[in-house]
Amino acid sequence: MAGAKDVADEISELVRERGLSVATAESLTGGKISCQLGVAECSAEWFAGSVVAYLSRVKYDVLKVPEGPVVTEECAAAMAEGVAGLLGADLAVAVTGVGGPDEEEGQPAGTVWFAVRAESGTTTELRRFEGDPAEIVDKTTLHALHLLLDHLKRS
Template sequence: MSDAQERDDQITELARRIGQLASADRSTVVVAESLTAGRIAQALGAAPASSGWFGGGVIAYQNNTKFRLLGVNPGPVISGECAEQMAKGVLESIGADVSVSVIGVGGPGPEEGYPAGTVFISVGSRCTVRTFSYAFSGSPEDVVGLSALRALTHLKDILLEKDS
């Protein structure tokens, strides 16, 4: 099995588990994606009974979309601060319980002074927002896949914390 196929299987399993946790807690989950361009939403939407817990999200690939729809401060966007603003913005605009956001540089070249593979992920609830930074290697497709995997892992973790 290829690394990409194994990663896709892990993403599918994480989305299924997130659905179980969100359903049990009656939480609504939303996403704000830039780098991943809908990869996370696609995985969550394909999970069993997703219409009961997945509220949707915003695919904000262009910066103006981030500024207008998610309340991101105008300026450079490859940052943990931007990821946090995206997570808060989608949480508030949809009225959800838990959110995840992803922004970064897929490559092949640098952007805003950051090398390809630089990724910021934020997960949020009504009480807290946590931001993580990564430096992934590989092709743009690898960076997107790894980003989606990590984002879903953090989303699962915040739902587990909410449960305890």
Template sequence: MDLVDELAHVVADSGLTIAVAESLSSGALSSAIGRGEGASEWFAGGVVAYQVSSKHRALGVDADIDPCSARCAMQMADGVRATLGADLAVSITGVGGPEPEDGHAAGTVYIGISSGDAVDAELHEFDGDPAEVISQSVERALTLLVARSKAHAADG
């Protein structure tokens, strides 16, 4: 079973709704999730906010934030969860490369997750070209969503 199928199964059984906020991945995560069985029932949607000003306007992220930071990833996840009224939300932000940006190495990625009463972020240092960094980021975000969805369903 692939990660999207597993996510679809877990959230459909538990009644959870999912939302995503993307920067680095430019909609790749939303596209992957949208292929899930019954996604119209449990995928609230996604926001692609590439520029910091877009993150601020669409997701309520602080205007002066470092876009490649745990703080940004957490604010993005919280913002999209609140905006779309979802139970769980995940975000991806960072530097895809191929060059470093604003003092951050290419492949530096933060993935945030918000479940209402808890929000946190993970730092990842992925290798490869920009497409490979995006692919690894999407896979890790899906893995995190599956794990958090299972935990949320068990608690609920």
């Protein structure tokens, strides 16, 4: 994925400088964010791991997301907080949304909620991406990496 490796390597540099660990909770990306982090420089030193929670019941049971719709801000935040607690990570990113081609929960394809959980709190963001399912997943993956990097640069 063009650009993702560079972003992941920059994340690696910053988290190693600060002694932080990172985790991911993924739904529509199916593990692509964790794959990018896992091949980043020295990832064994800082990447705690990931939970790929594609089924709603996995989000509820493993990540402690409140039962109900999962293409929501509340779900993304709970996923990020849940994986950070589960894996003991300092920083976590989570994504939940609709990859397409059809709508889900009344949300159109390309609707994605992101959350970044850090010691300072959890922030969320809604994005709507255009494209086929593979393009939406790639755009979501890259944006999640950029959110992590942006957080690290601001803190």
